[in-house]
Amino acid sequence: MKTARFVALATWVLEHLTFGSDNQALCGDLLEEHRRGRSVAWFLRQVASAIALGACRWAGGLALPLIYVAVWTMLYPVWRIGGKTALVYATPDRWRALAWPYSSLMELCIGVVPAVTFVWLGFLVYLLLRPEITRELLSRQILWSLSASLNVLLVATVALLNHMKQPWVDLLAVTRDDFYSIFHLGNVSVPLALSLLAALWPTLTQGPRIARRKCLARKPISGEAAGLGRAI
């Protein structure tokens, strides 16, 4: 009874800890072997090895997006000097002269919008560079990405301002220039990188499934491959 419980638990873990792979057939194979006399220790070893392999493959797939996030974040000073200036000074004067609390909200928006556009632009460029992923992404997943990146950016920015409050930033009098200043590039890179990573998250978890769906959708194999026994 205890043995059966171990096997059921290991099967459940293998089916749910997939790292983007489909482990249903593998689970079936392991159960089949177990029912034919393989020990529980063998079963658990196989499950552990399959999960470890899946985790390694998944981690390997993370390398490219992580490098992209790091490189894109390093471009922020260029954006800050060029893009941010254009965005800030495109704001009509009457918006800047609003009464409190609208004036503070406006400062917040003007401070955050350049960073949001920088992150979203990074997400867009990534999708353009990986068309095989873009084609398979649903519009709601893209909206989820944009929304998640905005939320992560706002939360991380609040945490960053709180971290930097002494001696650099006075939280009671935050101005648009206090947001993502290139004088604290090391610090401001953190919310930007986290936000871009949040935007890319659906593409990281979808990757292996997309590839598998593409394979399943391939045309059926021809007669030559069907008669392999003779052909090789």
Next chain:
Amino acid sequence: MRDHAYLGEFELMLLLAIVRLGDDAYGVPLSRELSALRGREVPAGSVYAALDRLELKGLVASSLGESTPERGGRAKRYFRVTDQGLRSLRQTRRVLSKLWKTLPSAGEEHA
């Protein structure tokens, strides 16, 4: 897919095992076949990892088969070698045959 992408040792053995098993090429017999060929146990997870890689390269194709009670109701995933996989196998055999010819025979080696 590049035509000159040669197969690694494990991938080559896996493709040949699929060919050998024919219509019965799914995880369990494939793992057994490979374990017998290599003389040690091959984890089923690594067999599936290699099969997924080969499927992404377009060298094998898979389809879901029947599910049995002894598998806990889970379907078998059958594999077949594609035309591209077949070409790759032949190409690898050609290259390996050329290389084997350069190996000195046992008599020459000791001379």
